[in-house]
Amino acid sequence: MSTPPLSLLDFCTVYRQESIADSLARSVLLAQTAESLGFRRIWFAEHHNMPTIASSHPALLISHIAARTQSIRLGAGGVMLSNHAPLLIAEQFGFLSEAYPDRIDLGVGRAPGTDPETMRALRRAPDAAEKFPEDVQELQRFLSAEGKNDPVRAIPGTGTDVPIFILGSSLFGASLAAALGLPYAFASHFAPDHLDAALAYYRNNYQPSSRYPEPYAIAALNVIGSDSAEAAEAEFQRVVEQRVRRQMNRSGAQQLSDKELTLVVNSPAGYQARRMLRYTVMGTPTDIAQGLQDFQHRTGAAELMISLQASSPEQMMKSLTVLGEAM
Numbered sequence: 001m002s003t004p005p006l007s008l009l010d011f012c013t014v015y016r017q018e019s020i021a022d023s024l025a026r027s028v029l030l031a032q033t034a035e036s037l038g039f040r041r042i043w044f045a046e047h048h049n050m051p052t053i054a055s056s057h058p059a060l061l062i063s064h065i066a067a068r069t070q071s072i073r074l075g076a077g078g079v080m081l082s083n084h085a086p087l088l089i090a091e092q093f094g095f096l097s098e099a100y101p102d103r104i105d106l107g108v109g110r111a112p113g114t115d116p117e118t119m120r121a122l123r124r125a126p127d128a129a130e131k132f133p134e135d136v137q138e139l140q141r142f143l144s145a146e147g148k149n150d151p152v153r154a155i156p157g158t159g160t161d162v163p164i165f166i167l168g169s170s171l172f173g174a175s176l177a178a179a180l181g182l183p184y185a186f187a188s189h190f191a192p193d194h195l196d197a198a199l200a201y202y203r204n205n206y207q208p209s210s211r212y213p214e215p216y217a218i219a220a221l222n223v224i225g226s227d228s229a230e231a232a233e234a235e236f237q238r239v240v241e242q243r244v245r246r247q248m249n250r251s252g253a254q255q256l257s258d259k260e261l262t263l264v265v266n267s268p269a270g271y272q273a274r275r276m277l278r279y280t281v282m283g284t285p286t287d288i289a290q291g292l293q294d295f296q297h298r299t300g301a302a303e304l305m306i307s308l309q310a311s312s313p314e315q316m317m318k319s320l321t322v323l324g325e326a327m
Contacts, residue, residue: 003289003293003296003304003327004296004301004302004303004304005039005040005302005303005304006039006040006292006304006306006323007039007040007041007042007043007218007303007304007305007306008030008039008042008043008305008306008307008308008320009042009043009044009045009077009189009220009305009306009307010027010030010043010044010055011044011045011047011053011054011055012024012027012044012053012054012055012061013052013053013054013310013316014051014052014054015052015312015313018313020054022313023054024054024061024064026313026316026317027044027064027065028064028065028068029317030042030316030320031065031068031069032068032069033317033321033324034072034320035069035070035071035072037320037324037327038327039072040072040073040303041072041073041074041075041105042065042072042073042074042075043074043075043076043077043078043105043107043305044058044061044062044065044074044075044077045058045076045077045078046058046076046078046079046080046083048112048114048118048122049114049115049117049118049121050114052246058075058076058078058079059076059089059092059093059096062074062075062076062096062104063096063099066096066099066103066104071103072103073104073105074100074103074104074105075104075105075107075163075165076105076106076107076108077105077107077165077167077185077305078106078107078108078109078165078167078185079106079107079108079109080108080109080110080111080112081108081109081110081132081135081136082110082111082112082124082128082129082131082132082135083112083119083122083124083128086135086136086138086139086142087138087142087152087154089106089108090139090142090143090154090157090158091154091155091157093106093143093157093160093162094142094143094155094156094160094162095156095157096162097156097157097160097162098156098160104162105162105163105165106139106143106162106163106164107164107165107166107167107185108136108139108164108165108166109167109168109173110128110129110132110172110173111129112124112128112129132176133176136164136176136180137180139164140164140180142154142157142158143158143159143161143162143164144158144159144161145158145159145161161211163183164182164183165183165184165218166180166182166183166184166185167184167185167186167187168184168185168186168187168198169186169187169188169190169191169194169198170191170198171194171197171198171201173198174198174199174201174202175201175202175205177202178201178203178205178206178207179205179207180207180209181206181207181208181209181212182209182212183212183215183216183217183218184198184199184215184216184217184218185217185218185219185220186198186218186219186220187220188219188220188221188279188299189220189221189222189277189279189305189307190276190277190307191276192275192276192278192279195279195299196299199217199219199299199300199301202215202217203215203217203300216302216303217299217301217302217303218302218303218304218305219295219296219299219301219303219304219305220279220304220305220306220307221279221280221281221292221295221304221305221306221307222277222279222280222281222308222309223280223281223282223288223306223307223308223309223319223323224236224239224280224281224282224283224308224309224310224315225282225283225284225285225318225319225320225321225322225323225326226282226284226318226319226322228283228284229282229283229284229287232282232283232284233282235282235309235310235311236277236280236282236309238311239309239310239311240270240274240277241311242311243273243276243277244270244273277309279295280309281295284322285322285323285325285326286326288322288323288326289326289327292304292326306323308320308323
């Protein structure tokens with residue numbers, strides 16, 4: 001079985017001793033390299049108040065990247081729709097679609113993408129997530145030609161029919177995508193537990209739509225590329241350590257020494273970080289090619305969304321190079 005189309009998920013990561021400008025420049029380079037390698041699309045995820053992630057507003061980042069690439073599809077993976085009015089998102093992505101025709105995707109999720117205090121700063125209503133299905137349908141209408149005679153229209157936006165993808169890590173997103181006849185992308189790169197159940201529910205309960213007569217499932221996984229299996233294992237350990245350190249910093253803990261970090265990594269917190277990265281393919285081009293095929297065979301996904309896990313900017317580009325060789 002051949003590997004399905006590959007796409008990238010870019011968080012616009014800000015590494016130690018880097019500026020946000022450095023991160024933005026690398027995202028441009030990643031996109032240009034991915035385009036030359038034949039990747040289908042790149043998505044950017046909305047996160048707020050996270051010092052290591054600069055993709056707080058996907059629409060702005062998409063515009064920045066689109067102006068510096070030629071053909072690769074670009075989108076949100078996703079916009080956390082409960083943080084925004086559907087009209088606003090329809091206008092933003094309608095504008096992008098008009099500026100960069102046939103290149104723009106809109107993945108939407110219902111999670112806040114941040115912590116409770118930042119949620120309040122975003123003016124997010126406490127019950128916003130409960131209105132997610134209605135918000136998605138409102139967004140669909142704003143982007144469709146059906147809304148052209150409505151008293152409130154998205155300008156630009158109406159009639160652009162920007163493709164909408166439902167994102168999820170549980171059965172909720174799977175059930176909504178199936179009911180609305182929309183493509184579904186599962187976040188197995190960090191939430192692996194319900195992958196099989198969600199994809200099965202989505203396919204078994206799919207209601208065909210005029211645009212998508214068949215279900216279309218995307219599954220995400222992590223990739224670490226290297227020159228050897230041993231080097232990949234060492235990099236995976238560094239990635240786990242970074243995740244644990246960031247988690248400790250967010251919890252307000254004091255800066256950990258290397259010895260203290262090792263103890264925490266070998267504790268339940270470290271186990272949790274490893275468990276979240278369960279679906280990680282790593283090693284040489286041959287290792288990665290086989291791992292991608294195995295994952296696709298296991299999930300039956302029509303497309304794989306790759307998150308490059310790296311402890312440094314150099315390692316991220318290395319992983320992309322190795323992934324390109326695997327393709």
